[in-house]
Amino acid sequence: MRRKIEAQLLAWKEKRAGRMPLIVNGARQVGKTYILRQFGETHFKNVVYVNLEINLAIASYFGDNIMPEKLLRYLESSAGEKIIPGETLIIFDEIQSCERALTSLKYFCEETPEYHIAAAGSLLGVAINRQHYSFPVGKVETLTLYPLDFEEYLWARGKALLCEEVRKAFVSMSPLPDALHQEATDLYREYLIVGGMPACINTFLKSGSFLDVPLVQNEILDNYIADMAKYANSGDSVKIRACYNSIPAQLAKENKKFQYKVVQKGGSSTLFGASIEWLNLAGVVLKCQRVTNATEPISVYVDLSAFKLYMGDVGLLVMKSGISQQTVLSGNGNIFMGAVTENYVAQQLVAKGYDLFYWESSSTAELDFVLQKGNQIVGMEVKKGEHVRSRSLSVFVNAYKPAYSIRLSLKNFGEKDGVKSVPLYAAFCV
Structure with missing residues (x-):
């Protein structure tokens, strides 16, 4: 399905300076995962997708060292695909289920801005408010996806x-x-x-x-x-x-x-x-x-x-x-x-x-x-x-x-x- 948010995603991809990791927020089942995966398949050579609610092995890995270089190597070996700056889109789905993954976006922004990192969260606002998750303020770009207008x-x-x-x-x-x-x-x-x-x-x-x-x-x-x-x-x-x-x-x-x-x-x-x-x-x-x-x-x-x-x-x-x-x-x-x-x-x-x-x-x-x-x-x-x-x-x-x-x-x-x-x-x- 054609969505208006695609133009904003493309503008984020094409940023030459100051690009930060992206969070696509919104209610459940409005199409966040679909639009990110479709965007990745259309505009990148490959996509590394991780569902942090389902893939507990990768989610638990964030509990240790969340330095980007270490995480990138682990994601490569886990997905069996090379992660190349400018060519690979990394998607962290259901990021609200893993606070350390949310925190890691701050370090991806500061240390490896050349990588394209996108996350999707269905109840991120609830997690931040009720479970007191810290949010990487000023280190991420946020878009909200709604049902189709x-x-x-x-x-x-x-x-x-x-x-x-x-x-x-x-x-x-x-x-x-x-x-x-x-x-x-x-x-x-x-x-x-x-x-x-x-x-x-x-x-x-x-x-x-x-x-x-x-x-x-x-x-x-x-x-x-x-x-x-x-x-x-x-x-x-x-x-x-x-x-x-x-x-x-x-x-x-x-x-x-x-x-x-x-x-x-x-x-x-x-x-x-x-x-x-x-x-x-x-x-x-x-x-x-x-x-x-x-x-x-x-x-x-x-x-x-x-x-x-x-x-x-x-x-x-x-x-x-x-x-x-x-x-x-x-x-x-x-x-x-x-x-x-x-x-x-x-x-x-x-x-x-x-x-x-x-x-x-x-x-x-x-x-x-x-x-x-x-x-x-x-x-x-x-x-x-x-x-x-x-x-x-x-x-x-x-x-x-x-x-x-x-x-x-x-x-x-x-x-x-x-x-x-x-x-x-x-x-x-x-």
């Missing part, structure tokens, strides 16, 4: 030309021809069910049927639950699982602000705050913070006590919520589809590198997302269908007089009174 999904579906037409329409704010608009809308609804997890997309592409997709999604969720048990103590894992399981119910509320009492009667941040942090560090949820002042720099006006939680992948939300595939595909009115649509948009924004914020004004108006683009603050309203009347965006515009605002819905491209109408399928363009 909608544009990457269209590439996987062989719709690259449709992507180009959507991007052109976004730049000009000119409506797409009706046939293309309908095709893109149908594919968007398809994506809500399949989601962006590579295994789910592969299953759908092979069978052409939605029926097998929930089986793969269930397996992914089971793996997440297993991680909660493995990487947290028994008491914490129960709380983490309870918070995670509450997300569909949290999003179903009219006020989607995360409420601890939904997790458990009498719940509080004291009881569940650390569990939310675990889920966030694991990359399986997306945290959207509230701001009451939408001015630059927006991050300094965050209200730490109020936030929304979205699932890291919209397909997992659809499956976990139990909403029927027929409802999603038909576009028929359903209250929960508003939450699904918001989760989809949050996923697209995070994949583009945006921090997530929503705006609230004295509990009288709430705007779904607020973005900072350079020195501009852009309000974004999300609608699940073609009905777009809403008071909140007007309140926001009157309060802050932004250069423009965005309304995402099922309507075609257009622009009126400083509000850009952007179809939901074009969220990757924002």
Whole structure:
């Protein structure tokens, strides 16, 4: 599958000076191992791959001397391949399971920068936070891989030309021809069910049927639950699982602000705050913070006590919520589809590198997302269908007089009174 991170990986490979070991972070099963191995096979003469969670012999070797020259010779003999600077990519997979391997990246950076070292970690943030792993700050470059965004999904579906037409329409704010608009809308609804997890997309592409997709999604969720048990103590894992399981119910509320009492009667941040942090560090949820002042720099006006939680992948939300595939595909009115649509948009924004914020004004108006683009603050309203009347965006515009605002819905491209109408399928363009 074609991924946008490939351009960043190539830029890292081609650095002539100052290149550091690379860590590709992200939730489980978003494709980190696949993309690194594919990148290595495409752009290097050979790849030396080590899974530190499975290959305990090599993992234990890091417990002794972690000087690069010694490690390199051992890896050569273990893999049966010569490691040549500039020609070999060394991949340390599941690096969160071996703290000494993580520490060794510091020495690879300082003593042997000519070698290309890449690592993948699924629960690295959890390991650093909970198990107090030391992180080689300033000695590694870090990239985060997310599930496929909608544009990457269209590439996987062989719709690259449709992507180009959507991007052109976004730049000009000119409506797409009706046939293309309908095709893109149908594919968007398809994506809500399949989601962006590579295994789910592969299953759908092979069978052409939605029926097998929930089986793969269930397996992914089971793996997440297993991680909660493995990487947290028994008491914490129960709380983490309870918070995670509450997300569909949290999003179903009219006020989607995360409420601890939904997790458990009498719940509080004291009881569940650390569990939310675990889920966030694991990359399986997306945290959207509230701001009451939408001015630059927006991050300094965050209200730490109020936030929304979205699932890291919209397909997992659809499956976990139990909403029927027929409802999603038909576009028929359903209250929960508003939450699904918001989760989809949050996923697209995070994949583009945006921090997530929503705006609230004295509990009288709430705007779904607020973005900072350079020195501009852009309000974004999300609608699940073609009905777009809403008071909140007007309140926001009157309060802050932004250069423009965005309304995402099922309507075609257009622009009126400083509000850009952007179809939901074009969220990757924002």
